[in-house]
Amino acid sequence: MYLDRLLNQGSVPVLEQLATFTEARQSVLGEDVANISTPGYVQKDMSVDQFQQELAQRVQQADSAAPGSVRFDDISTDIQNPVNGILFHDGNNRSMEQLMSDQAKNALMHNLAIELLRSQYSQLETAIKEGK
Amino acid sequence: MFDILDMGASALTAQRIRMDTIAGNIANINTLRDANGKPNPYRRRFVVFAPGQAENDPRPGVHVKSVQLDQSPLPKRYDPGNPDADKDGYVKYPNVDLSIEFVNALEASRAYEANVTMMDTAKSMFNSSLRLLA
Amino acid sequence: MIESAANSLSKIAGINPAGAGAPSNGAAPTTSFADVLKNSINEVSKLQQDATQAANAVATGQTENVTGVMSAVEKADLAFKTLLAIRSKLMDAYEEIKQISI
Numbered sequence: 001m002y003l004d005r006l007l008n009q010g011s012v013p014v015l016e017q018l019a020t021f022t023e024a025r026q027s028v029l030g031e032d033v034a035n036i037s038t039p040g041y042v043q044k045d046m047s048v049d050q051f052q053q054e055l056a057q058r059v060q061q062a063d064s065a066a067p068g069s070v071r072f073d074d075i076s077t078d079i080q081n082p083v084n085g086i087l088f089h090d091g092n093n094r095s096m097e098q099l100m101s102d103q104a105k106n107a108l109m110h111n112l113a114i115e116l117l118r119s120q121y122s123q124l125e126t127a128i129k130e131g132k
Numbered sequence: 133m134f135d136i137l138d139m140g141a142s143a144l145t146a147q148r149i150r151m152d153t154i155a156g157n158i159a160n161i162n163t164l165r166d167a168n169g170k171p172n173p174y175r176r177r178f179v180v181f182a183p184g185q186a187e188n189d190p191r192p193g194v195h196v197k198s199v200q201l202d203q204s205p206l207p208k209r210y211d212p213g214n215p216d217a218d219k220d221g222y223v224k225y226p227n228v229d230l231s232i233e234f235v236n237a238l239e240a241s242r243a244y245e246a247n248v249t250m251m252d253t254a255k256s257m258f259n260s261s262l263r264l265l266a
Numbered sequence: 267m268i269e270s271a272a273n274s275l276s277k278i279a280g281i282n283p284a285g286a287g288a289p290s291n292g293a294a295p296t297t298s299f300a301d302v303l304k305n306s307i308n309e310v311s312k313l314q315q316d317a318t319q320a321a322n323a324v325a326t327g328q329t330e331n332v333t334g335v336m337s338a339v340e341k342a343d344l345a346f347k348t349l350l351a352i353r354s355k356l357m358d359a360y361e362e363i364k365q366i367s368i
Contacts, residue, residue, distance in 0.1 A: 011321035030136045031192040034143035038181040056326040107253045
């Protein structure tokens with residue numbers, strides 16, 4: 001349990017959750033783009049704002065609790081149907097520009113989370129190895 | 133784990149089939165006889181998409197459910213000297229409109245590019261996650 | 267030998283080494299190397315907390331300043347590595363002194 005707490009503090013769990021969320025969202029956006037010409041298909045998305053708000057709440061909890069004791073991996077991420085874009089005649093409410101810019105932003109967030117996570121892990125490794 | 137790449141591949145296949153159909157329509161824009169040589173003007177074909185990677189594969193993706201004939205009326209042109217003219221001198225031509233086919237081809241190629249970009253982005257995300265261990 | 271190493275480090279840190287030559291006015295306070303070390307540890311800890319807060323802020327969408335986050339994380343990393351290097355050198359010097367047979 002103590003090793004678990006050691007690895008569960010700082011910004012590591014937050015960044016892990018962000019990377020997992022962006023990966024799941026990439027699948028949802030990929031399905032939307034695959035079904036761009038399918039009549040009657042309703043576009044899906046995962047809400048970034050809702051996820052980030054829950055994450056911020058957990059961060060506040062973790063700040064006032066014992067280090068490494070607050071768990072981050074049960075933040076709910078469910079799929080919603082956004083209402084942006086116009087409804088076309090085939091019943092599909094696609095918006096190609098929104099989808100492409102969303103997936104570009106998503107990929108950038110994912111890469112950022114991975115880079116920060118990598119530097120955190122390498123710092124822990126340096127400390128454990130005592131610089132050797 | 134790599135579902136998203138399967139999903140992209142299914143979309144690429146579906147859009148490619150759509151492009152093939154459109155190319156067939158444009159190629160047969162003046163075809164008045166069928167494969168047996170009988171007078172039977174070409175009817176426009178169109179594809180119907182459905183979600184799911186195949187007919188009985190519910191994983192997220194898209195596939196072509198069927199290729200159907202466009203049942204809109206065939207346009208007639210007055211040409212009494214034509215061997216295929218009917219008793220009033222009218223000849224029925226295929227119901228293929230070039231402008232509609234070109235717009236559809238544009239949309240299909242745009243969707244194809246979008247799916248390629250999605251697969252590219254997913255690949256780069258996987259690669260950056262792999263570098264976490266390096 | 268450790269005293270001379272500590273003196274040169276103190277010169278770099280810009281403070282008068284304890285007992286190594288009179289300061290300009292006798293009332294100037296002299297800080298020992300131990301205090302410098304303690305302050306450095308506190309500084310490194312503070313830099314790391316700043317880096318953690320910056321990373322959390324960008325992950326929860328409270329800030330758009332990605333460059334600030336990256337430079338904060340890098341600073342914390344470098345400060346930590348510097349402290350680790352100082353500690354390693356001190357340990358090596360201590361081992362060497364232990365080897366001196368009287």
